[in-house]
Amino acid sequence: MLESDPVLEVRGLCVRHAAREGGRPSRAALADVNLQLGAGEMVGLVGESGSGKSTLVRAVARLLPAEAGEVRVLGLNWLRLHGRALREQRRHLQLVFQDPLASLNPRMSVGEALSEPLRAFHPRMGAPERREAVAVMLERVGLSAADASRYPRLFSGGQCQRIAIARAMIAKPRILICDEPVSSLDVSIRGQILNLLLDLQRDAGTSMLFISHDLAVVRHLCRRTYVLLAGRIVDEGPTAELFARPHHPYTLELLAAAPRLGG
Ligand SMILES: Nc1ncnc2c1ncn2[C@@H]1O[C@H](COP(=O)(O)OP(=O)(O)OP(=O)(O)O)[C@@H](O)[C@H]1O
Numbered sequence: 001m002l003e004s005d006p007v008l009e010v011r012g013l014c015v016r017h018a019a020r021e022g023g024r025p026s027r028a029a030l031a032d033v034n035l036q037l038g039a040g041e042m043v044g045l046v047g048e049s050g051s052g053k054s055t056l057v058r059a060v061a062r063l064l065p066a067e068a069g070e071v072r073v074l075g076l077n078w079l080r081l082h083g084r085a086l087r088e089q090r091r092h093l094q095l096v097f098q099d100p101l102a103s104l105n106p107r108m109s110v111g112e113a114l115s116e117p118l119r120a121f122h123p124r125m126g127a128p129e130r131r132e133a134v135a136v137m138l139e140r141v142g143l144s145a146a147d148a149s150r151y152p153r154l155f156s157g158g159q160c161q162r163i164a165i166a167r168a169m170i171a172k173p174r175i176l177i178c179d180e181p182v183s184s185l186d187v188s189i190r191g192q193i194l195n196l197l198l199d200l201q202r203d204a205g206t207s208m209l210f211i212s213h214d215l216a217v218v219r220h221l222c223r224r225t226y227v228l229l230a231g232r233i234v235d236e237g238p239t240a241e242l243f244a245r246p247h248h249p250y251t252l253e254l255l256a257a258a259p260r261l262g263g
Pocket residue numbers: 017018019020026029047048049050051052053054055056
């Protein structure tokens with residue numbers, strides 16, 4: 001792999017959801033999706049509800065099966081990996097979801113949740129070193145070392161998202177995919193969480209795929225952006241250019257619907 005090679009490259013990805021019970025066979029949820037993420041790059045993915053953004057995340061992370069295509073993570077095609085090989089590669093690509101409380105195990109203390117990736121990906125790390133790493137990471141995301149012994153339900157939504165971000169970043173992944181990471185949070189704290197993500201991304205040089213409904217946020221954070229419509233990428237480019245001169249009428253429509261940017 002060369003320095004300039006993308007850290008994540010999706011080629012011709014097709015996904016079809018199983019037909020819901022009693023329903024007609026479903027049309028493709030993703031059709032021939034191509035997408036690249038460079039080293040240290042922050043890339044946006046936008047599209048209306050139901051366009052397939054979360055399906056893309058889940059297929060890339062091997063949480064649901066793909067029908068065709070390739071998902072290359074640091075050059076390795078994840079769609080060909082299974083079992084232990086896949087588990088080992090997971091340290092390179094981590095996820096942050098929309099609903100932080102749902103993404104944390106209620107029976108696991110914060111310290112246990114953050115230790116888990118360290119146990120999995122750095123099996124030789126000793127317990128004291130792990131405790132130290134957890135304490136440092138908690139403070140890095142604006143919580144305290146003492147929070148390690150507490151359980152998720154004691155925290156606010158914003159704090160839970162900080163915990164989820166800490167858990168995703170603690171093993172230093174090369175790639176972080178954030179699927180609407182602030183949509184479920186209070187408007188008043190969204191900025192803090194976005195700044196935290198940006199800070200961590202810059203410090204660690206992590207590549208980030210950032211999914212959001214909020215085009216103003218995407219324009220602020222992402223150098224490049226992809227537009228997804230009904231399972232297809234219909235537009236892409238440097239964010240500023242794309243939003244100033246969209247190629248596809250759908251991008252124009254999205255922009256017109258965005259209160260702070262559009263027509
Ligand atoms: N498990 C499933 N079984 C069947 N169809 C599904 C399943 N999950 C999603 N879909 C369908 O796939 C399409 C894409 O859904 P997806 O959740 O990926 O959209 P999204 O862009 O993430 O939307 P949102 O912005 O609301 O999060 C939708 O038509 C949805 O109804």
